[in-house]
Amino acid sequence: MLPMPELDGAPEDARRTIEARLRYEDIAQDGRLKLDALPPLMGACCWRGLLVGHPLTERLAADGVIAILRRFVLVGGDTPLSVHHAVRAAGRFGLAHVPGERRRFLLELRTDVEGPRGRTHGPPPERAGELGPAGRLYGEHVFTRPFAPPERRRVEALPADVGVGPERAWRQVEDVLDAPGEALDDALAHPAAVRLGLAHTDSNQHVNSLVYPRLAEERALAAWAEGDLLARALEIVYRKPSFAGDVLRVTARRLRREGRPGATVAFHAEGETRPRVAVQLWF
Incomplete structure:
Protein backbone atom coordinates (compact mmCIF):
# COMPACT_ATOMS: atom_id res chain seq x y z
CA MET A 1 0.00 0.00 0.00
CA LEU A 2 2.81 2.43 0.89
CA PRO A 3 6.23 1.58 -0.59
CA MET A 4 9.49 2.30 1.21
CA PRO A 5 13.17 1.84 0.29
CA GLU A 6 14.70 -1.45 1.42
CA LEU A 7 18.27 -0.16 2.06
CA ASP A 8 19.52 -3.70 1.54
CA GLY A 9 22.94 -2.46 0.42
CA ALA A 10 23.83 -1.01 3.82
CA PRO A 11 27.34 -2.10 4.97
CA GLU A 12 27.89 -4.04 8.16
CA ASP A 13 28.73 -0.94 10.21
CA ALA A 14 25.38 0.56 9.15
CA ARG A 15 23.30 -2.37 10.47
CA ARG A 16 22.21 -3.45 13.91
CA THR A 17 19.64 -5.83 15.39
CA ILE A 18 18.30 -5.44 18.92
CA GLU A 19 15.69 -7.03 21.14
CA ALA A 20 13.22 -4.78 22.93
CA ARG A 21 10.27 -5.09 25.27
CA LEU A 22 6.94 -3.56 24.39
CA ARG A 23 4.66 -1.52 26.65
CA TYR A 24 1.01 -2.40 27.20
CA GLU A 25 -0.01 0.68 25.21
CA ASP A 26 2.04 -0.51 22.20
CA ILE A 27 -0.28 -3.44 21.47
CA ALA A 28 -3.95 -3.14 20.48
CA GLN A 29 -6.54 -5.39 22.12
CA ASP A 30 -6.44 -7.73 19.11
CA GLY A 31 -2.69 -8.21 19.57
CA ARG A 32 -1.41 -6.16 16.64
CA LEU A 33 1.37 -3.64 17.10
CA LYS A 34 0.21 -0.02 16.88
CA LEU A 35 1.99 2.13 14.32
CA ASP A 36 3.19 4.71 16.82
CA ALA A 37 5.13 1.97 18.64
CA LEU A 38 7.45 1.57 15.63
CA PRO A 39 9.49 4.84 15.71
CA PRO A 40 10.79 4.28 19.28
CA LEU A 41 12.14 0.92 18.11
CA MET A 42 13.89 2.68 15.23
CA GLY A 43 15.28 5.18 17.72
CA ALA A 44 16.73 2.44 19.90
CA CYS A 45 18.04 0.41 16.98
CA CYS A 46 19.27 3.03 14.49
CA TRP A 47 19.82 6.29 16.33
CA ARG A 48 21.13 5.14 19.70
CA GLY A 49 22.33 1.79 18.40
CA LEU A 50 24.11 2.95 15.23
CA LEU A 51 24.34 6.69 14.66
CA VAL A 52 25.30 8.06 18.06
CA GLY A 53 29.07 8.10 17.97
CA HIS A 54 29.27 6.81 14.39
CA PRO A 55 32.23 8.31 12.45
CA LEU A 56 29.90 9.72 9.78
CA THR A 57 27.60 11.61 12.14
CA GLU A 58 30.53 12.76 14.29
CA ARG A 59 32.31 14.11 11.23
CA LEU A 60 29.26 15.97 9.96
CA ALA A 61 28.38 17.29 13.42
CA ALA A 62 31.83 18.87 13.64
CA ASP A 63 30.72 21.09 10.75
CA GLY A 64 27.37 21.80 12.41
CA VAL A 65 25.50 19.39 10.10
CA ILE A 66 22.78 17.22 11.60
CA ALA A 67 19.90 15.20 10.15
CA ILE A 68 16.35 16.46 10.80
CA LEU A 69 13.36 14.13 10.48
CA ARG A 70 11.00 15.16 7.68
CA ARG A 71 9.12 12.01 6.67
CA PHE A 72 8.00 8.63 8.00
CA VAL A 73 6.42 5.62 6.29
CA LEU A 74 4.97 3.14 8.80
CA VAL A 75 3.42 -0.25 7.99
CA GLY A 76 2.01 -2.59 10.62
CA GLY A 77 1.98 -6.37 10.57
CA ASP A 78 -0.72 -8.82 11.61
CA THR A 79 1.28 -10.99 14.02
CA PRO A 80 -0.42 -11.06 17.46
CA LEU A 81 2.06 -10.07 20.16
CA SER A 82 2.38 -10.25 23.93
CA VAL A 83 4.02 -7.78 26.28
CA HIS A 84 5.67 -10.76 27.96
CA HIS A 85 7.97 -11.50 25.01
CA ALA A 86 10.57 -9.28 23.38
CA VAL A 87 10.45 -8.28 19.72
CA ARG A 88 13.42 -8.11 17.37
CA ALA A 89 14.18 -4.90 15.47
CA ALA A 90 16.65 -5.01 12.57
CA GLY A 91 17.83 -1.54 11.53
CA ARG A 92 20.05 -0.07 8.87
CA PHE A 93 20.86 3.35 7.45
CA GLY A 94 22.13 4.87 4.24
CA LEU A 95 22.52 8.13 2.35
CA ALA A 96 20.49 9.43 -0.59
CA HIS A 97 20.05 12.69 -2.46
CA VAL A 98 17.34 14.68 -4.20
CA PRO A 99 18.64 15.99 -7.54
CA GLY A 100 17.81 19.35 -9.02
CA GLU A 101 18.65 22.99 -8.66
CA ARG A 102 18.03 22.77 -4.91
CA ARG A 103 19.91 19.55 -4.31
CA ARG A 104 19.25 17.96 -0.94
CA PHE A 105 21.08 15.25 0.96
CA LEU A 106 19.21 12.66 2.97
CA LEU A 107 19.87 10.26 5.81
CA GLU A 108 17.60 7.23 5.43
CA LEU A 109 16.73 4.76 8.19
CA ARG A 110 14.90 1.46 7.80
CA THR A 111 13.77 -0.87 10.58
CA ASP A 112 11.94 -4.20 10.33
CA VAL A 113 10.31 -5.62 13.45
CA GLU A 114 9.30 -9.22 14.10
CA GLY A 115 8.06 -10.95 17.19
CA PRO A 116 6.83 -14.30 18.50
CA ARG A 117 3.12 -14.96 18.16
CA GLY A 118 1.55 -14.57 21.56
CA ARG A 119 -1.24 -13.11 23.66
CA THR A 120 -0.87 -11.05 26.82
CA HIS A 121 -3.98 -12.54 28.46
CA GLY A 122 -5.97 -15.66 27.73
CA PRO A 123 -5.09 -18.80 25.77
CA PRO A 124 -2.17 -18.59 23.33
CA PRO A 125 -2.91 -18.10 19.62
CA GLU A 126 -2.30 -20.72 16.97
CA ARG A 127 1.40 -21.33 16.28
CA ALA A 128 2.33 -19.55 19.52
CA GLY A 129 6.01 -18.63 19.66
CA GLU A 130 6.45 -18.62 15.87
CA LEU A 131 8.17 -15.46 14.65
CA GLY A 132 6.11 -13.20 12.40
CA PRO A 133 6.24 -9.66 10.98
CA ALA A 134 5.09 -7.01 13.45
CA GLY A 135 5.84 -3.90 11.36
CA ARG A 136 8.35 -1.98 9.30
CA LEU A 137 9.20 1.68 8.93
CA TYR A 138 11.27 4.11 6.94
CA GLY A 139 12.56 7.42 8.26
CA GLU A 140 13.76 10.17 5.93
CA HIS A 141 15.95 12.94 7.35
CA VAL A 142 17.40 15.95 5.58
CA PHE A 143 20.88 17.22 6.40
CA THR A 144 20.98 20.85 7.51
CA ARG A 145 22.81 23.28 9.80
CA PRO A 146 19.91 24.35 12.02
CA PHE A 147 22.00 26.55 14.31
CA ALA A 148 23.98 28.35 11.60
CA PRO A 149 23.13 31.77 10.13
CA PRO A 150 20.36 31.49 7.49
CA GLU A 151 22.78 31.73 4.57
CA ARG A 152 24.74 28.67 5.83
CA ARG A 153 21.91 26.37 6.89
CA ARG A 154 21.47 24.61 3.57
CA VAL A 155 23.89 21.71 3.03
CA GLU A 156 25.05 22.01 -0.58
CA ALA A 157 27.55 19.13 -0.57
CA LEU A 158 28.76 16.21 1.52
CA PRO A 159 32.45 15.28 1.86
CA ALA A 160 33.71 13.84 -1.42
CA ASP A 161 34.64 10.48 0.09
CA VAL A 162 31.23 9.97 1.68
CA GLY A 163 29.13 9.55 -1.47
CA VAL A 164 25.57 10.70 -1.98
CA GLY A 165 23.64 7.45 -2.49
CA PRO A 166 20.65 6.87 -4.80
CA GLU A 167 18.26 9.51 -6.08
CA ARG A 168 14.97 10.04 -4.28
CA ALA A 169 11.87 12.10 -4.98
CA TRP A 170 11.17 14.99 -2.61
CA ARG A 171 7.72 14.20 -1.20
CA GLN A 172 5.89 17.31 -0.01
Whole structure:
Protein backbone atom coordinates (compact mmCIF):
# COMPACT_ATOMS: atom_id res chain seq x y z
CA MET A 1 0.00 0.00 0.00
CA LEU A 2 2.81 2.43 0.89
CA PRO A 3 6.23 1.58 -0.59
CA MET A 4 9.49 2.30 1.21
CA PRO A 5 13.17 1.84 0.29
CA GLU A 6 14.70 -1.45 1.42
CA LEU A 7 18.27 -0.16 2.06
CA ASP A 8 19.52 -3.70 1.54
CA GLY A 9 22.94 -2.46 0.42
CA ALA A 10 23.83 -1.01 3.82
CA PRO A 11 27.34 -2.10 4.97
CA GLU A 12 27.89 -4.04 8.16
CA ASP A 13 28.73 -0.94 10.21
CA ALA A 14 25.38 0.56 9.15
CA ARG A 15 23.30 -2.37 10.47
CA ARG A 16 22.21 -3.45 13.91
CA THR A 17 19.64 -5.83 15.39
CA ILE A 18 18.30 -5.44 18.92
CA GLU A 19 15.69 -7.03 21.14
CA ALA A 20 13.22 -4.78 22.93
CA ARG A 21 10.27 -5.09 25.27
CA LEU A 22 6.94 -3.56 24.39
CA ARG A 23 4.66 -1.52 26.65
CA TYR A 24 1.01 -2.40 27.20
CA GLU A 25 -0.01 0.68 25.21
CA ASP A 26 2.04 -0.51 22.20
CA ILE A 27 -0.28 -3.44 21.47
CA ALA A 28 -3.95 -3.14 20.48
CA GLN A 29 -6.54 -5.39 22.12
CA ASP A 30 -6.44 -7.73 19.11
CA GLY A 31 -2.69 -8.21 19.57
CA ARG A 32 -1.41 -6.16 16.64
CA LEU A 33 1.37 -3.64 17.10
CA LYS A 34 0.21 -0.02 16.88
CA LEU A 35 1.99 2.13 14.32
CA ASP A 36 3.19 4.71 16.82
CA ALA A 37 5.13 1.97 18.64
CA LEU A 38 7.45 1.57 15.63
CA PRO A 39 9.49 4.84 15.71
CA PRO A 40 10.79 4.28 19.28
CA LEU A 41 12.14 0.92 18.11
CA MET A 42 13.89 2.68 15.23
CA GLY A 43 15.28 5.18 17.72
CA ALA A 44 16.73 2.44 19.90
CA CYS A 45 18.04 0.41 16.98
CA CYS A 46 19.27 3.03 14.49
CA TRP A 47 19.82 6.29 16.33
CA ARG A 48 21.13 5.14 19.70
CA GLY A 49 22.33 1.79 18.40
CA LEU A 50 24.11 2.95 15.23
CA LEU A 51 24.34 6.69 14.66
CA VAL A 52 25.30 8.06 18.06
CA GLY A 53 29.07 8.10 17.97
CA HIS A 54 29.27 6.81 14.39
CA PRO A 55 32.23 8.31 12.45
CA LEU A 56 29.90 9.72 9.78
CA THR A 57 27.60 11.61 12.14
CA GLU A 58 30.53 12.76 14.29
CA ARG A 59 32.31 14.11 11.23
CA LEU A 60 29.26 15.97 9.96
CA ALA A 61 28.38 17.29 13.42
CA ALA A 62 31.83 18.87 13.64
CA ASP A 63 30.72 21.09 10.75
CA GLY A 64 27.37 21.80 12.41
CA VAL A 65 25.50 19.39 10.10
CA ILE A 66 22.78 17.22 11.60
CA ALA A 67 19.90 15.20 10.15
CA ILE A 68 16.35 16.46 10.80
CA LEU A 69 13.36 14.13 10.48
CA ARG A 70 11.00 15.16 7.68
CA ARG A 71 9.12 12.01 6.67
CA PHE A 72 8.00 8.63 8.00
CA VAL A 73 6.42 5.62 6.29
CA LEU A 74 4.97 3.14 8.80
CA VAL A 75 3.42 -0.25 7.99
CA GLY A 76 2.01 -2.59 10.62
CA GLY A 77 1.98 -6.37 10.57
CA ASP A 78 -0.72 -8.82 11.61
CA THR A 79 1.28 -10.99 14.02
CA PRO A 80 -0.42 -11.06 17.46
CA LEU A 81 2.06 -10.07 20.16
CA SER A 82 2.38 -10.25 23.93
CA VAL A 83 4.02 -7.78 26.28
CA HIS A 84 5.67 -10.76 27.96
CA HIS A 85 7.97 -11.50 25.01
CA ALA A 86 10.57 -9.28 23.38
CA VAL A 87 10.45 -8.28 19.72
CA ARG A 88 13.42 -8.11 17.37
CA ALA A 89 14.18 -4.90 15.47
CA ALA A 90 16.65 -5.01 12.57
CA GLY A 91 17.83 -1.54 11.53
CA ARG A 92 20.05 -0.07 8.87
CA PHE A 93 20.86 3.35 7.45
CA GLY A 94 22.13 4.87 4.24
CA LEU A 95 22.52 8.13 2.35
CA ALA A 96 20.49 9.43 -0.59
CA HIS A 97 20.05 12.69 -2.46
CA VAL A 98 17.34 14.68 -4.20
CA PRO A 99 18.64 15.99 -7.54
CA GLY A 100 17.81 19.35 -9.02
CA GLU A 101 18.65 22.99 -8.66
CA ARG A 102 18.03 22.77 -4.91
CA ARG A 103 19.91 19.55 -4.31
CA ARG A 104 19.25 17.96 -0.94
CA PHE A 105 21.08 15.25 0.96
CA LEU A 106 19.21 12.66 2.97
CA LEU A 107 19.87 10.26 5.81
CA GLU A 108 17.60 7.23 5.43
CA LEU A 109 16.73 4.76 8.19
CA ARG A 110 14.90 1.46 7.80
CA THR A 111 13.77 -0.87 10.58
CA ASP A 112 11.94 -4.20 10.33
CA VAL A 113 10.31 -5.62 13.45
CA GLU A 114 9.30 -9.22 14.10
CA GLY A 115 8.06 -10.95 17.19
CA PRO A 116 6.83 -14.30 18.50
CA ARG A 117 3.12 -14.96 18.16
CA GLY A 118 1.55 -14.57 21.56
CA ARG A 119 -1.24 -13.11 23.66
CA THR A 120 -0.87 -11.05 26.82
CA HIS A 121 -3.98 -12.54 28.46
CA GLY A 122 -5.97 -15.66 27.73
CA PRO A 123 -5.09 -18.80 25.77
CA PRO A 124 -2.17 -18.59 23.33
CA PRO A 125 -2.91 -18.10 19.62
CA GLU A 126 -2.30 -20.72 16.97
CA ARG A 127 1.40 -21.33 16.28
CA ALA A 128 2.33 -19.55 19.52
CA GLY A 129 6.01 -18.63 19.66
CA GLU A 130 6.45 -18.62 15.87
CA LEU A 131 8.17 -15.46 14.65
CA GLY A 132 6.11 -13.20 12.40
CA PRO A 133 6.24 -9.66 10.98
CA ALA A 134 5.09 -7.01 13.45
CA GLY A 135 5.84 -3.90 11.36
CA ARG A 136 8.35 -1.98 9.30
CA LEU A 137 9.20 1.68 8.93
CA TYR A 138 11.27 4.11 6.94
CA GLY A 139 12.56 7.42 8.26
CA GLU A 140 13.76 10.17 5.93
CA HIS A 141 15.95 12.94 7.35
CA VAL A 142 17.40 15.95 5.58
CA PHE A 143 20.88 17.22 6.40
CA THR A 144 20.98 20.85 7.51
CA ARG A 145 22.81 23.28 9.80
CA PRO A 146 19.91 24.35 12.02
CA PHE A 147 22.00 26.55 14.31
CA ALA A 148 23.98 28.35 11.60
CA PRO A 149 23.13 31.77 10.13
CA PRO A 150 20.36 31.49 7.49
CA GLU A 151 22.78 31.73 4.57
CA ARG A 152 24.74 28.67 5.83
CA ARG A 153 21.91 26.37 6.89
CA ARG A 154 21.47 24.61 3.57
CA VAL A 155 23.89 21.71 3.03
CA GLU A 156 25.05 22.01 -0.58
CA ALA A 157 27.55 19.13 -0.57
CA LEU A 158 28.76 16.21 1.52
CA PRO A 159 32.45 15.28 1.86
CA ALA A 160 33.71 13.84 -1.42
CA ASP A 161 34.64 10.48 0.09
CA VAL A 162 31.23 9.97 1.68
CA GLY A 163 29.13 9.55 -1.47
CA VAL A 164 25.57 10.70 -1.98
CA GLY A 165 23.64 7.45 -2.49
CA PRO A 166 20.65 6.87 -4.80
CA GLU A 167 18.26 9.51 -6.08
CA ARG A 168 14.97 10.04 -4.28
CA ALA A 169 11.87 12.10 -4.98
CA TRP A 170 11.17 14.99 -2.61
CA ARG A 171 7.72 14.20 -1.20
CA GLN A 172 5.89 17.31 -0.01
CA VAL A 173 2.74 17.76 2.06
CA GLU A 174 0.67 18.21 -1.11
CA ASP A 175 1.92 14.87 -2.48
CA VAL A 176 0.80 13.06 0.66
CA LEU A 177 -2.66 14.62 0.51
CA ASP A 178 -3.03 13.70 -3.18
CA ALA A 179 -3.69 10.07 -2.27
CA PRO A 180 -4.99 7.33 -4.55
CA GLY A 181 -8.47 5.94 -4.16
CA GLU A 182 -12.01 7.25 -4.12
CA ALA A 183 -12.43 10.46 -2.10
CA LEU A 184 -15.62 10.43 -0.04
CA ASP A 185 -15.26 14.00 1.30
CA ASP A 186 -13.99 17.41 0.34
CA ALA A 187 -10.33 18.11 1.11
CA LEU A 188 -11.08 20.14 4.26
CA ALA A 189 -13.85 17.98 5.74
CA HIS A 190 -14.35 16.91 9.36
CA PRO A 191 -12.48 19.86 10.93
CA ALA A 192 -11.47 20.01 14.58
CA ALA A 193 -9.35 22.49 16.53
CA VAL A 194 -6.48 21.09 18.60
CA ARG A 195 -4.72 23.22 21.20
CA LEU A 196 -1.17 22.02 21.74
CA GLY A 197 0.34 22.08 25.21
CA LEU A 198 3.51 21.08 27.02
CA ALA A 199 2.27 17.48 27.11
CA HIS A 200 2.68 17.40 23.31
CA THR A 201 6.28 18.69 23.35
CA ASP A 202 9.68 17.12 23.90
CA SER A 203 13.17 18.29 24.85
CA ASN A 204 13.79 19.48 21.28
CA GLN A 205 11.57 22.43 22.27
CA HIS A 206 8.70 21.73 19.88
CA VAL A 207 5.77 19.34 19.44
CA ASN A 208 7.05 15.77 19.24
CA SER A 209 6.88 14.06 15.85
CA LEU A 210 4.83 11.14 17.20
CA VAL A 211 2.00 13.41 18.35
CA TYR A 212 0.81 13.94 14.77
CA PRO A 213 0.25 10.29 13.78
CA ARG A 214 -1.81 9.77 16.94
CA LEU A 215 -3.91 12.88 16.34
CA ALA A 216 -4.30 11.95 12.66
CA GLU A 217 -5.62 8.49 13.46
CA GLU A 218 -8.04 9.94 16.02
CA ARG A 219 -9.36 12.44 13.45
CA ALA A 220 -9.71 9.71 10.81
CA LEU A 221 -11.58 7.50 13.27
CA ALA A 222 -13.93 10.35 14.08
CA ALA A 223 -14.53 10.91 10.36
CA TRP A 224 -15.35 7.25 9.76
CA ALA A 225 -17.33 6.99 13.03
CA GLU A 226 -16.27 3.38 13.48
CA GLY A 227 -14.49 2.01 16.52
CA ASP A 228 -12.97 -1.23 15.24
CA LEU A 229 -10.42 0.33 12.87
CA LEU A 230 -6.65 0.31 13.45
CA ALA A 231 -4.23 2.16 11.18
CA ARG A 232 -1.98 -0.30 9.33
CA ALA A 233 -0.13 1.98 6.90
CA LEU A 234 0.77 5.65 7.26
CA GLU A 235 2.90 8.23 5.49
CA ILE A 236 3.62 11.57 7.15
CA VAL A 237 5.56 14.61 5.95
CA TYR A 238 6.62 17.32 8.41
CA ARG A 239 6.93 20.76 6.82
CA LYS A 240 7.06 23.09 9.81
CA PRO A 241 7.20 22.56 13.60
CA SER A 242 4.53 23.57 16.09
CA PHE A 243 4.90 24.69 19.68
CA ALA A 244 3.05 24.68 22.99
CA GLY A 245 0.20 27.17 22.78
CA ASP A 246 -0.37 26.75 19.04
CA VAL A 247 -3.88 25.93 17.85
CA LEU A 248 -4.08 23.77 14.74
CA ARG A 249 -7.11 23.06 12.58
CA VAL A 250 -7.08 19.36 11.77
CA THR A 251 -9.12 18.17 8.79
CA ALA A 252 -9.75 14.67 7.46
CA ARG A 253 -10.86 13.45 4.05
CA ARG A 254 -12.11 9.87 3.96
CA LEU A 255 -10.80 7.59 1.21
CA ARG A 256 -11.58 4.12 -0.03
CA ARG A 257 -9.23 2.05 -2.15
CA GLU A 258 -9.98 -1.52 -3.21
CA GLY A 259 -12.48 -1.73 -0.38
CA ARG A 260 -9.99 -0.50 2.21
CA PRO A 261 -10.89 2.60 4.26
CA GLY A 262 -8.36 5.36 4.75
CA ALA A 263 -7.99 9.10 5.10
CA THR A 264 -5.76 12.06 4.48
CA VAL A 265 -5.30 14.39 7.43
CA ALA A 266 -3.90 17.92 7.30
CA PHE A 267 -2.71 20.12 10.18
CA HIS A 268 -3.21 23.84 9.41
CA ALA A 269 -2.21 26.88 11.43
CA GLU A 270 -4.23 30.08 11.14
CA GLY A 271 -2.87 32.44 8.51
CA GLU A 272 -0.77 29.78 6.74
CA THR A 273 -1.78 28.54 3.30
CA ARG A 274 0.09 25.23 3.41
CA PRO A 275 -0.37 22.58 6.10
CA ARG A 276 2.42 22.18 8.61
CA VAL A 277 2.02 18.42 8.57
CA ALA A 278 0.23 16.04 6.19
CA VAL A 279 -0.73 12.41 6.78
CA GLN A 280 -2.06 9.64 4.56
CA LEU A 281 -3.23 6.57 6.44
CA TRP A 282 -5.00 3.30 5.70
CA PHE A 283 -6.87 1.02 8.08
